[in-house]
Amino acid sequence: MMEITGNTRLYGIVADPVSQVKTPQTMRKVFDQRGTDGVLVPMHVSSENLPAFVQGLRSVLNFGGMIATVPHKTAMVDLCDDITPAARMVGAVNIVRRNSDGSLSGDILDGQGFVGGLRQHGIEPKSLRVFLGGAGGAAKAIAFALADAGVARLDLYNRTQAKAQDIIARLQAVYPMVAMAAVGASPVGYDLVINATSLGMRPEDPFPFDVSGLSADQTVAEIIMTPTLTPLLAVAQEKGCRIQFGLPMLECQIELMADFMGVAK
Numbered sequence: 001m002m003e004i005t006g007n008t009r010l011y012g013i014v015a016d017p018v019s020q021v022k023t024p025q026t027m028r029k030v031f032d033q034r035g036t037d038g039v040l041v042p043m044h045v046s047s048e049n050l051p052a053f054v055q056g057l058r059s060v061l062n063f064g065g066m067i068a069t070v071p072h073k074t075a076m077v078d079l080c081d082d083i084t085p086a087a088r089m090v091g092a093v094n095i096v097r098r099n100s101d102g103s104l105s106g107d108i109l110d111g112q113g114f115v116g117g118l119r120q121h122g123i124e125p126k127s128l129r130v131f132l133g134g135a136g137g138a139a140k141a142i143a144f145a146l147a148d149a150g151v152a153r154l155d156l157y158n159r160t161q162a163k164a165q166d167i168i169a170r171l172q173a174v175y176p177m178v179a180m181a182a183v184g185a186s187p188v189g190y191d192l193v194i195n196a197t198s199l200g201m202r203p204e205d206p207f208p209f210d211v212s213g214l215s216a217d218q219t220v221a222e223i224i225m226t227p228t229l230t231p232l233l234a235v236a237q238e239k240g241c242r243i244q245f246g247l248p249m250l251e252c253q254i255e256l257m258a259d260f261m262g263v264a265k
């Protein structure tokens with residue numbers, strides 16, 4: 001059992017509500033593996049108080065950084081001193097590092113976590129034809145990471161089509177070599193089919209897109225973590241598709257988050 005002492009470095013996860021988060025336990029394992037004298041604690045902060053809270057952290061000399069989650073990812077963009085191009089394009093920050101001069105740097109790691117999770121399971125996205133369902137915060141980050149990973153084609157399907165078109169317009173400016181379009185609900189003919197909507201958590205949720213044409217030569221990936229086997233993945237499995245669960249995306253991010261906050265390996 002690690003003991004907190006006067007030398008322990010402090011990290012946080014800021015959210016509202018916060019009681020549901022699992023990161024303090026998960027990051028504990030990373031700190032232990034890396035031999036870090038650190039602790040990551042839940043920080044329950046309302047949107048109204050977020051600016052004052054973040055300002056105060058600049059003066060905490062033993063504060064290493066924090067994870068930002070619902071509903072603070074967008075607001076954090078303007079509260080950091082500098083953010084990565086990915087965070088700027090996505091318009092969200094989910095990890096913040098406090099630098100030694102008290103300045104704050106932000107990044108978004110959802111997309112890198114997703115791509116890292118695929119690679120960990122032997123799926124290389126480079127040159128694949130990809131169908132991505134969703135155009136919310138997570139989908140946006142995944143779209144940028146997939147384009148960066150060199151997919152051959154990236155088509156987006158979303159209930160609100162204008163949001164898919166907006167992502168494509170911004171992506172094409174940076175990755176003109178990737179073919180992209182806002183498409184309908186059928187993922188037929190793609191190598192990799194991804195659900196990046198919030199559909200699949202509740203038993204009454206509809207499928208995020210048309211599953212009738214899924215075939216055994218396709219990989220179907222989820223970002224929903226609970227339940228582990230979503231209705232989408234269950235159907236895909238029945239049809240003989242390769243499936244990728246939602247959890248690896250988070251597991252990969254935890255390591256990337258520790259790296260970003262300067263936790264030594």
Ligand SMILES: NC(=O)c1ccc[n+]([C@@H]2O[C@H](COP(=O)([O-])OP(=O)(O)OC[C@H]3O[C@@H](n4cnc5c(N)ncnc54)[C@H](OP(=O)(O)O)[C@@H]3O)[C@@H](O)[C@H]2O)c1
Pocket residue numbers: 110113133134135136137138139158159160163196197198199201223224225246247249250251
């Ligand atoms: N595995 C991980 O590490 C990880 C990381 C981040 C997030 N997530 C999960 O990913 C999910 C999405 O998160 P987010 O931050 O992207 O949420 P978000 O910004 O609220 O986006 C939600 C997306 O789902 C779509 N959607 C929601 N309800 C729908 C419905 N009834 N019919 C059709 N489409 C619907 C939305 O479409 P519209 O644009 O039309 O509203 C939008 O594309 C959440 O469940 C979150 O827990 C997982």
